[in-house]
Amino acid sequence: MTDVELLLWVRGPAFDIATVILCAGMVIRFMEIFMLGRKANLAEARGSEMAGGLGTVFRRTLVDTGTFKRTPFTVVAGWLFHIGLFVIIFLFVPHILVFEGATGLSWPGLPSNIVDAFAVITIVTLLAILIHRWRDPVLRLLSEFNDYLVWLVTFTPVLTGWLAFHRVGAAPAALIAVHILSVELLMVLFPFTKLSHAFTLWVARWYNGAIAGYKGVKS
Amino acid sequence: MSQISNDLEFRRRLDRLDRTQQRTLAASFIDHVLSLSNDERVARAVKVAADVNASNDELNGALHSVTAAAMDSHARCDADCKWTDHAGYFVARATMAALSPEGQASGNPAWQAAMSSRMARTCISIDSTDDGGEEEQAEQYRILNNYLNS
Amino acid sequence: MNGPSFERGYNTLKEQIDAPVAAFFSSCVHCGMCAEACLFYTETGDPKYTPIHKLEPLRKVWKQEYTFWGKLGKALGISKALSDEDLSDWETLVYDSCTLCGRCSMVCPVGNDLAYMIRKLREGMAISGHAPPGLIGATKRAVTIGSPMGVKFPALQAQIRHAEAETGLTLPVDKAEADYMLLLSSMEVMNFPEFIGAVAKIFAQAELNWTISSEAFEATNSGIQIGVSDIAAELVQRIVDAAENLGVKNVISPECGHAYMAIRWEGPNLIGRPYNFKVIHILELLEQLHKEGRLKLKDKDVRRLTYHDPCQIGRRGGVLEQPRNLLNAVAANFVEMPDTAGMNWCCGAGGGVSANERADELRIRAFKRKKAQLDAVQPDALVSACANCRIQLEEGLEEYHTDIPVVSLTETIVEHLDGLGSKEGHPS
Numbered sequence: 001m002t003d004v005e006l007l008l009w010v011r012g013p014a015f016d017i018a019t020v021i022l023c024a025g026m027v028i029r030f031m032e033i034f035m036l037g038r039k040a041n042l043a044e045a046r047g048s049e050m051a052g053g054l055g056t057v058f059r060r061t062l063v064d065t066g067t068f069k070r071t072p073f074t075v076v077a078g079w080l081f082h083i084g085l086f087v088i089i090f091l092f093v094p095h096i097l098v099f100e101g102a103t104g105l106s107w108p109g110l111p112s113n114i115v116d117a118f119a120v121i122t123i124v125t126l127l128a129i130l131i132h133r134w135r136d137p138v139l140r141l142l143s144e145f146n147d148y149l150v151w152l153v154t155f156t157p158v159l160t161g162w163l164a165f166h167r168v169g170a171a172p173a174a175l176i177a178v179h180i181l182s183v184e185l186l187m188v189l190f191p192f193t194k195l196s197h198a199f200t201l202w203v204a205r206w207y208n209g210a211i212a213g214y215k216g217v218k219s
Numbered sequence: 220m221s222q223i224s225n226d227l228e229f230r231r232r233l234d235r236l237d238r239t240q241q242r243t244l245a246a247s248f249i250d251h252v253l254s255l256s257n258d259e260r261v262a263r264a265v266k267v268a269a270d271v272n273a274s275n276d277e278l279n280g281a282l283h284s285v286t287a288a289a290m291d292s293h294a295r296c297d298a299d300c301k302w303t304d305h306a307g308y309f310v311a312r313a314t315m316a317a318l319s320p321e322g323q324a325s326g327n328p329a330w331q332a333a334m335s336s337r338m339a340r341t342c343i344s345i346d347s348t349d350d351g352g353e354e355e356q357a358e359q360y361r362i363l364n365n366y367l368n369s
Numbered sequence: 370m371n372g373p374s375f376e377r378g379y380n381t382l383k384e385q386i387d388a389p390v391a392a393f394f395s396s397c398v399h400c401g402m403c404a405e406a407c408l409f410y411t412e413t414g415d416p417k418y419t420p421i422h423k424l425e426p427l428r429k430v431w432k433q434e435y436t437f438w439g440k441l442g443k444a445l446g447i448s449k450a451l452s453d454e455d456l457s458d459w460e461t462l463v464y465d466s467c468t469l470c471g472r473c474s475m476v477c478p479v480g481n482d483l484a485y486m487i488r489k490l491r492e493g494m495a496i497s498g499h500a501p502p503g504l505i506g507a508t509k510r511a512v513t514i515g516s517p518m519g520v521k522f523p524a525l526q527a528q529i530r531h532a533e534a535e536t537g538l539t540l541p542v543d544k545a546e547a548d549y550m551l552l553l554s555s556m557e558v559m560n561f562p563e564f565i566g567a568v569a570k571i572f573a574q575a576e577l578n579w580t581i582s583s584e585a586f587e588a589t590n591s592g593i594q595i596g597v598s599d600i601a602a603e604l605v606q607r608i609v610d611a612a613e614n615l616g617v618k619n620v621i622s623p624e625c626g627h628a629y630m631a632i633r634w635e636g637p638n639l640i641g642r643p644y645n646f647k648v649i650h651i652l653e654l655l656e657q658l659h660k661e662g663r664l665k666l667k668d669k670d671v672r673r674l675t676y677h678d679p680c681q682i683g684r685r686g687g688v689l690e691q692p693r694n695l696l697n698a699v700a701a702n703f704v705e706m707p708d709t710a711g712m713n714w715c716c717g718a719g720g721g722v723s724a725n726e727r728a729d730e731l732r733i734r735a736f737k738r739k740k741a742q743l744d745a746v747q748p749d750a751l752v753s754a755c756a757n758c759r760i761q762l763e764e765g766l767e768e769y770h771t772d773i774p775v776v777s778l779t780e781t782i783v784e785h786l787d788g789l790g791s792k793e794g795h796p797s
Contacts, residue, residue: 025437029395032391033388033391033392036390036435038387038388039638041638042637042641042642043634043636043637044643044647056480060477060478060479061478063476064475067405067406067476071405074400074401136401137416138401138416138419141422142399142419144399192437194398194399196396197396197397197479200395200396201479201480204392204393204479204480204481205480207480207482208474208481211389211482212474215634215686215687216687218711219475219482226535226537283770286767290760290767293560294518294555294556294559294560295724295726296718296723296724297591297594297723298518299518299519300518300519300520305559308560334535334563337531338562341531344527345523345524353534356534
C-alpha cells in the first residue's frame with residue numbers, strides 16, 4: 001500500500017468506522033449507565049436535586065485551596081494538557097476544516113504557531129504525567145494496563161500531529177496518515193476505556209450534586 | 220448557716236466558692252465514690268485535687284493522668300457495656316472536672332464533679348430498685364454543710 | 370435466615386449498583402486526588418487507603434456485570450472474577466480505614482461520590498461475612514435488646530431520674546400527641562448523660578411540648594454502620610412505629626452523626642415509605658427555637674472557640690449553618706478551622722471505626738489530621754456535637770498531649786440560658 005492509498009483509506013472508510021464505533025460505543029455506555037436506574041428518594045428533601053446537580057457540574061471544575069495545595073501537579077498538569085488538547089483539536093485550522101467537512105459547522109481558529117506552542121506544552125506535560133503516574137505511590141497502585149494504554153493513545157495523536165505539521169521523520173502523506181490513524185485508534189478506544197469520562201463525568205458530577213443538593217449541601 | 224436541702228441551694232453555695240475551694244470540695248465528693256473506680260490513676264489524681272497547696276504542675280499532671288483514665292474507661296461505641304463496670308468512668312470524669320484549670324472549665328467544677336459522682340453511684344444501682352443517686356445527693360449536701368460550717 | 374455466603378454477597382453487590390455507581394466508575398480517571406482528601410491516607414502515606422482503591426471489589430462487579438467488554442471478558446473466561454478472597458482482603462480497607470466521612474466525594478474532579486459507593490459495598494461485605502466482629506455483635510444487640518450497647522429502658526429511666534433531680538424538671542415519657550419525640554444515642558446515655566438534662570432545660574425554657582418514648586429511644590443504627598439494610602430498616606421501623614403510635618409531629622435526632630443519617634436520610638428509603646412526621650436534628654431545632662425567640666441566651670463565652678463538624682451531620686447531613694449560628698449567639702470569639710464546614714476533616718472515628726478494636730491504632734493515627742487543624746487555629750476550646758466525635762477528640766488530644774478541652778455545643782447553649790432552665794436548674 002502506498003502512502004497515498006493509506007491516506008485515502010484512513011480519511012475515508014477507516015474514519016467512518018471509527019466514528020461509528022465511537023458513537024455507538026458511547027450510546028452503549030450511556031445505556032449501560034441509565035438502564036440501571038436510580039431508586040426514588042423517599043426522604044423529605046431539604047434542597048433541590050436539579051440545582052445541586054447543575055451546581056456541581058460547574059463547581060467541580062475548580063479545586064478548593066486545601067486540596068490544590070496537596071495535589072498541585074495533578075491539578076496544574078491536568079489543566080495544561082486539557083486546555084492544550086482543546087486548543088489543538090478545536091482551534092487548529094486544518095482540524096476546523098475536518099469538522100466543517102463532517103458537520104458543516106465552522107469557526108475561527110488560532111494562528112498555527114500558537115497552536116504549535118500549545119502542542120509542545122501538551123507533549124511535555126503528558127510526558128511529565130506519565131513519569132508522575134509511574135513514580136507516585138498512589139498512582140502506581142491504582143494504575144493498570146488501561147491507564148498506560150490510554151496515555152499512549154492520547155499522546156500519540158499529539159506527537160504525530162506535531163511531527164506531521166513540522167514534516168519531520170517521513171513523507172508528508174505518511175505522517176498525516178499515521179496521525180489520522182492514531183486519532184482513529186483513540187476514537188475506537190474512547191467509549192470502552194476511562195476516556196469515556198469526557199462524556200460521563202457530567203453525569204457523575206450531576207449525580208454527586210443531586211445527592212448532596214437533596215440534603216441541602218453544595219458539593 | 221441554714222442546712223442545704225435542695226440542689227438549687229447546693230449549687231448556689233458552690234458558686235460562691237473560689238476555684239481552690241471548689242477543687243478540694245469536689246475531691247471530697249469524689250472520695251465518697253472512689254471505691255467505685257479501680258484505676259490507681261484516679262485515686263492519685265483525687266489526692267492531688269484534695270491538696271490545697273498543689274502546684275500547677277501537679278494539678279496539670281494529675282489532669283492528664285485522669286483524662287487518660289477516663290478515655291480508657293469510656294463506653295466504646297457499639298460495645299457490649301455493663302453499667303456496673305461503667306461507674307469508674309464517671310469517677311474519672313468527676314476528677315477531670317475537679318482538676319480543670321481556671322478559665323477552661325465551663326460552669327461550676329464542683330457541681331460537675333458532684334453530678335458525675337452521683338452518676339457513678341447510679342451506675343451501680345441501675346439494675347436494682349434503689350436509687351443510688353439520691354443517697355449520694357444527701358451525702359453531698361452533708362459534705363458541703365460540714366465544710367461551710369467548719 | 371441464611372448464613373453469610375460469597376454468592377449472596379456477590380448478588381447483593383450486583384443489586385447495589387445503580388446509575389450513579391455506573392456513572393462514577395465510568396468516569397474515574399485514576400488521578401489519585403481522592404487519596405489526598407482521605408485522612409487515613411494523609412496521616413499514614415499508605416496508598417492502599419486511597420478511597421477509589423477501597424472500592425475495587427465493587428468496581429470489579431460493575432465491570433463484569435454491566436459493561437460491554439467486562440461481560441465479554443467474563444463470558445470468554447479471560448477476566449478474573451471477584452473472589453471471596455478479594456472481599457476478605459478488602460475488609461480492613463472498607464471498615465477500618467473508612468468512616469463514610471465523604472470528603473473524597475467532595476474532591477473527586479469527575480464527581481464520584483465514593484462514600485455513597487462504600488456504603489453500598491458494605492452491604493455486600495456484610496452479607497458475605499466480611500464485617501468486623503464488633504459491629505456484628507452490636508447489630509445483634511441492637512435487634513434483640515434495642516440498643517447496640519445494651520442500654521435498656523430501665524437504665525435510661527435511671528438517667529432520666531438523675532436529670533430530673535439535677536434540673537428540678539419532670540421529663541415526659543410516652544406523652545401522646547407531643548410535638549416532638551426525642552431520640553438518644555447509647556453513646557450519649559452512657560458517656561455524656563448530662564445531655565439529657567441539658568435538652569430538658571432548653572425545652573423547658575422554650576416551652577416545647579416533647580416526650581421520650583419508652584418503646585423506641587435508641588437513635589444509633591448499627592445496621593447502617595455495618596451495611597445490612599434489613600437490620601437498619603428494622604431499627605428505623607421501631608422508631609417510626611413508636612412515633613406514629615404516639616402521634617408525634619416531629620422526631621428529634623440527637624447529636625450523634627450516623628443516627629441522623631439513618632433516621633433523616635436513609636430511613637424512609639429503608640422502610641419503603643415516607644414518614645408521617647418530620648425529622649429534625651437537635652442542632653436544627655435549637656437554631657430554630659433561637660430564631661423564633663424562644664431561647665433566651667445571655668453572656669458570651671470569651672474564649673477562642675472553634676467548631677468540629679461531625680461529618681454525618683454537616684457534609685453528609687446538611688446541618689452546616691445551624692451550629693455556626695448557634696455558636697455565634699453564645700461565643701464572642703468563634704474562629705473557623707482551615708478547611709471548614711463542608712470541607713472539614715473527619716475526626717477519624719465514625720462509621721463503625723470506633724466500634725472496631727482492630728482499627729484502634731489506625732484511628733488514633735488518623736486523628737493527627739484533626740490535630741493539625743487545631744495546631745493551626747490554637748483554640749482555647751473545641752466545640753462539637755456527636756458523642757462519638759467528642760470521645761475521639763478527647764482521646765486523640767490526650768494521646769498527643771494537647772491541652773484543649775472538648776465541649777458539647779448543646780451544653781454550651783445551656784450554659785448561656787437566661788432565666789428558666791439556667792444554672793439554677795429550677796423553675797422560677
